Amino acid sequence: MGMLKIENLSAEIDGKTILNGISLEVPAGEIHAVMGPNGSGKSTLSYVLAGREGYEVTGGSATFHGQDLLALDPEERAAAGLFLAFQYPVELPGVGNANFLRTALNAIRKTRGEPELDAMQFLKIARERMKALSMPEDMLKRGVNVGFSGGEKKRNEVLQMALLRPQLAILDETDSGLDIDALKIVADGVNAQRAPDFSALIITHYQRLLDYIIPDRVHVLVKGRIVKSGGPELAHALEKEGYASVQEAA
Amino acid sequence: MPAVNETIEAVQSVTDSGYKWGFETDIEMEFAPKGLNEDIVRFISKKKNEPEWLLEWRLRAFALWQTMEEPRWSAVKYNPIDYQDAYYYAAPKQGPKSLEEVDPELLRTYEKLGIPLREQEVLAGVEGAGSAADARMPIAVDAVFDSVSVATSYKARLEKEGIIFCSISEAVQTHPELVRKYLGSVVPQGDNFFAALNCAVFTDGSFVYVPKGVRCPMELSTYFRINAKSTGQFERTLIIADEGSTVSYLEGCTAPMRDENQLHAAVVELVALDDASIKYSTVQNWYPGDANGKGGIYNFVTKRAACRGKRSKVSWTQVETGSAITWKYPSCILQGDDSVGEFYSVAIANNWQQADTGTKMIHLGARTKSTIVSKGISAGQGQNTYRGLVRIGPRASGARNFTQCDSLLIGDKCGAHTVPYIENRCLTAKVEHEATTSRIAEDQLFYCRQRGLSQEEAVGMIVNGFCREVLKELPMEFAVEAQKLLQISLEGSVG
Numbered sequence: 001m002g003m004l005k006i007e008n009l010s011a012e013i014d015g016k017t018i019l020n021g022i023s024l025e026v027p028a029g030e031i032h033a034v035m036g037p038n039g040s041g042k043s044t045l046s047y048v049l050a051g052r053e054g055y056e057v058t059g060g061s062a063t064f065h066g067q068d069l070l071a072l073d074p075e076e077r078a079a080a081g082l083f084l085a086f087q088y089p090v091e092l093p094g095v096g097n098a099n100f101l102r103t104a105l106n107a108i109r110k111t112r113g114e115p116e117l118d119a120m121q122f123l124k125i126a127r128e129r130m131k132a133l134s135m136p137e138d139m140l141k142r143g144v145n146v147g148f149s150g151g152e153k154k155r156n157e158v159l160q161m162a163l164l165r166p167q168l169a170i171l172d173e174t175d176s177g178l179d180i181d182a183l184k185i186v187a188d189g190v191n192a193q194r195a196p197d198f199s200a201l202i203i204t205h206y207q208r209l210l211d212y213i214i215p216d217r218v219h220v221l222v223k224g225r226i227v228k229s230g231g232p233e234l235a236h237a238l239e240k241e242g243y244a245s246v247q248e249a250a
Numbered sequence: 251m252p253a254v255n256e257t258i259e260a261v262q263s264v265t266d267s268g269y270k271w272g273f274e275t276d277i278e279m280e281f282a283p284k285g286l287n288e289d290i291v292r293f294i295s296k297k298k299n300e301p302e303w304l305l306e307w308r309l310r311a312f313a314l315w316q317t318m319e320e321p322r323w324s325a326v327k328y329n330p331i332d333y334q335d336a337y338y339y340a341a342p343k344q345g346p347k348s349l350e351e352v353d354p355e356l357l358r359t360y361e362k363l364g365i366p367l368r369e370q371e372v373l374a375g376v377e378g379a380g381s382a383a384d385a386r387m388p389i390a391v392d393a394v395f396d397s398v399s400v401a402t403s404y405k406a407r408l409e410k411e412g413i414i415f416c417s418i419s420e421a422v423q424t425h426p427e428l429v430r431k432y433l434g435s436v437v438p439q440g441d442n443f444f445a446a447l448n449c450a451v452f453t454d455g456s457f458v459y460v461p462k463g464v465r466c467p468m469e470l471s472t473y474f475r476i477n478a479k480s481t482g483q484f485e486r487t488l489i490i491a492d493e494g495s496t497v498s499y500l501e502g503c504t505a506p507m508r509d510e511n512q513l514h515a516a517v518v519e520l521v522a523l524d525d526a527s528i529k530y531s532t533v534q535n536w537y538p539g540d541a542n543g544k545g546g547i548y549n550f551v552t553k554r555a556a557c558r559g560k561r562s563k564v565s566w567t568q569v570e571t572g573s574a575i576t577w578k579y580p581s582c583i584l585q586g587d588d589s590v591g592e593f594y595s596v597a598i599a600n601n602w603q604q605a606d607t608g609t610k611m612i613h614l615g616a617r618t619k620s621t622i623v624s625k626g627i628s629a630g631q632g633q634n635t636y637r638g639l640v641r642i643g644p645r646a647s648g649a650r651n652f653t654q655c656d657s658l659l660i661g662d663k664c665g666a667h668t669v670p671y672i673e674n675r676c677l678t679a680k681v682e683h684e685a686t687t688s689r690i691a692e693d694q695l696f697y698c699r700q701r702g703l704s705q706e707e708a709v710g711m712i713v714n715g716f717c718r719e720v721l722k723e724l725p726m727e728f729a730v731e732a733q734k735l736l737q738i739s740l741e742g743s744v745g
Contacts (some may be wrong), residue, residue: 050696050700051699051700052696053692053696054692073699073705074696074699074700075699075700075702075703075704075705077700078699078700078701078702079702083700084700086697086700089697090691090693090694090696090697091694092694092697092698092711092712092715093715093716094714094715094716094717094718094719095711095712095714095715095718099711100698100701100711103703103707103711104698104701104702104703107701107702107703107704107707108701108702111702143715144715160701164701164702
C-alpha cells in the first residue's frame with residue numbers, strides 16, 4: 001500500500017483553482033520528484049498536504065498510511081510523520097534555535113510514546129547531526145532562522161528533518177538559492193534518511209537537485225494536474241527540452 | 251546552554267487553563283468600618299501603634315487627597331470608583347510574631363501559591379540532576395496578606411549582614427529614623443491622586459535597608475495577596491541602598507476571583523546612594539477579571555526610584571499579566587552624575603484587560619544613562635498603551651537614552667498604542683526611540699505547528715521569543731514563572 005496516496009485532489013485559494021485533480025502515490029521507501037513550471041501548483045500541493053490555512057480542498061482525497069490526512073490539524077500531521085521543508089523558512093525572533101528544535105522534537109517524541117529528551121541529551125544528538133550538515137554550532141544559539149543566509153536556512157530545515165525523522169518528507173524547492181556545495185550537503189542529508197519506511201516528495205523546478213538525490217519516480221505538474229510520470233530519465237528530458245512540450249500536452 | 255529549558259518547561263507544565271490563584275482563604279479577619287474619612291486614617295495609624303508624626307503625615311496626605319481628582323489622562327476606561335464602598339483595613343485576627351505562630355491556614359495559602367515561607371536548608375549538591383537551577387539560592391520572603399505582613403523569613407540571617415528586611419509597620423517601630431528620613435522623599439504625599447490616597451491609608455508593605463558596601467546575599471521578595479472581599483490593598487514599600495551596596499528585590503501578587511473590582515493602589519520608593527545598585531522585579535498577576543470583563547483588580551500604582559548617588563543604578567523589570575486595569579509607570583530620577591536607570595517591561599492585555607504602563611526617566615545629573623525596553627502584547631479585546639517620558643535637564647550634559655517599544659497584536663479586536671514624550675533641554679544629550687508593531691504572523695504559527703507544536707504552544711513560543719530581552723533580566727526562578735504566566739494569560743487568545 002502506498003504510504004502517501006493522493007486521489008483526484010483539487011484545491012483552491014481565494015476562489016481560484018490551483019490544484020485540479022491530482023493523483024499520485026508514493027510507496028514506502030521511495031523518493032518521488034514533482035517538477036513543474038512556475039505557477040503550476042507545486043507549493044500549493046505541499047501546503048495542502050501539510051494543512052496550511054487558507055487552502056480549500058474542493059475535491060478528492062489524500063491519505064497517509066490509509067489515514068485521512070486532510071481531516072488532521074497541521075500538528076497532527078506532523079505527529080503522524082509528515083514533514084515539510086519550507087521553501088521560505090520562517091523567522092522566529094527571540095526563539096532560540098536549540099529551544100525550538102528540542103521543543104519540536106519532544107512534541108513529536110511525545111506522540112510516539114518516546115521519552116522526552118533533556119537539554120543534554122538533545123544537544124548530543126543535535127551536534128552529531130549538525131556536523132554531518134556542516135552547520136556551525138553557534139546556529140543553535142541564534143534565533144530560529146533569524147539572520148541566517150539562504151543556504152543556512154535550508155540546512156536548518158534539513159537538520160530539523162534529520163532530528164524529527166519523519167516518514168514522509170516534502171521538500172518544497174529546497175534547492176532554490178543553494179550553491180552547489182550546499183546543494184550536495186542538503187542532498188546528503190536527504191539520502192541519509194533513505195530507509196524502507198521513509199518516503200520523500202521532492203518539489204523542484206530544476207533537475208539539478210535530482211543529480212544528487214536520484215528519485216524513483218518523476219511527476220510533471222502543469223496547471224494543477226500531473227501530466228506525465230516516468231523514471232529519473234524524465235527529469236533529464238525536461239531539463240533538455242524545457243516545460244514547453246509538456247505544457248502543450250496539458 | 252542557557253535558555254534551552256525555559257520555554258519547553260513553560261509550555262509543558264501548563265496543562266490546565268484559567269487563573270489558578272483565584273481561591274479564597276477562609277480565615278477570621280478584622281476589618282475597619284467601611285468607608286474613608288479621617289477617623290479611618292486614625293484607626294489605621296492606631297492599629298499600627300504609629301508615632302504621632304506619622305499620623306500627622308497621613309492626615310496631611312488625606313487632606314491633600316480630598317482636594318485632588320482622579321487622573322483622566324491615561325487611556326484606561328472604567329466605571330467610577332466608590333471610595334466609600336470599600337474596607338481600608340483588613341487583617342487576620344491573630345497577629346503573629348514569628349513563623350511558628352502564623353495561622354496554619356495562612357501557611358497553607360502560601361504553600362498553595364507556591365511561596366516558600368519556611369526557611370529552607372540549602373542542600374548543596376543533593377539534587378544532582380546537573381543543571382544550574384539546582385544550585386537554588388534561598389529567597390527571603392515578606393508575605394503581605396490583605397493589610398498586614400504575616401511573616402518575613404531569613405530575617406536573622408540578613409541581620410548578620412546588617413541588612414534590615416521587615417514589614418514597613420515593623421520598621422516604623424524599630425527604625426523610625428530611617429523611615430522618617432526617606433518615607434515620601436521620592437514620591438511626595440501630593441504626587442498624584444492614588445499616591446495621596448496611599449499615603450493616607452497605607453497598611454503594610456516591605457522595608458529594606460542595605461548598609462554601606464554590603465551586597466545582599468539573597469534575593470529579597472514580597473508576596474502580596476488580596477484575600478478579603480470589598481477590600482482595597484494599599485501597600486507601601488521603601489528600599490534604601492546605602493553607598494556601594496547591592497540588592498535584588500522581587501514582588502509577586504495574586505488575588506481571588508471575584509465579580510467586583512478591587513482597588514490596589516501601591517507606592518514603592520527606592521533610594522540608591524553613591525555606587526549603589528537596586529534591581530526591582532515584579533511579576534504582577536492580580537486577578538484580571540473573567541473573559542467577559544467582569545471583576546478584576548484595578549491596579550493604580552506609583553513606583554519611583556531616586557538615583558541620588560553618583561554612579562548609582564536602578565533597574566526595574568516588570569511582567570504585567572494580571573489586573574483588569576494597570577496604571578503604572580516605574581520611574582527613575584537620575585540625580586547623581588553617571589547614574590543609570592533601566593526599565594524592562596512586558597505587559598499583556600487579554601480579554602478585556604487594559605494596560606497603560608511605561609516609565610519616566612528624568613535625567614538631571616551629567617552623563618546619566620537610561621534604557622527602556624517595553625514589550626506590549628494585546629489579545630482578545632485588550633488595550634495596551636505604552637506611555638513614557640524621557641526628560642533631559644539642562645545640567646545633564648552627555649546624557650543618553652535608548653527606548654525600544656515593541657507591540658505584538660494577537661487577533662483583530664485588540665489595540666496597541668505607543669505614547670512617548672521626549673523633553674530635552676540639553677544640547678549634548680542623545681535620545682533614541684525605536685518602535686515596532688507587529689502581529690503574530692500566520693506563517694510563524696504554521697511553521698511551528700508543522701513541527702508538531704499545538705497552536706497554543708506555538709503562540710507561547712512566539713510570545714516568549716518576543717519578550718526575551720525583558721525576561722532575561724528577571725532572576726532565574728522568576729523567569730521560568732513569568733514564561734508560564736505569559737502562556738496562561740494568553741490561553742484561548744488564538745483560534
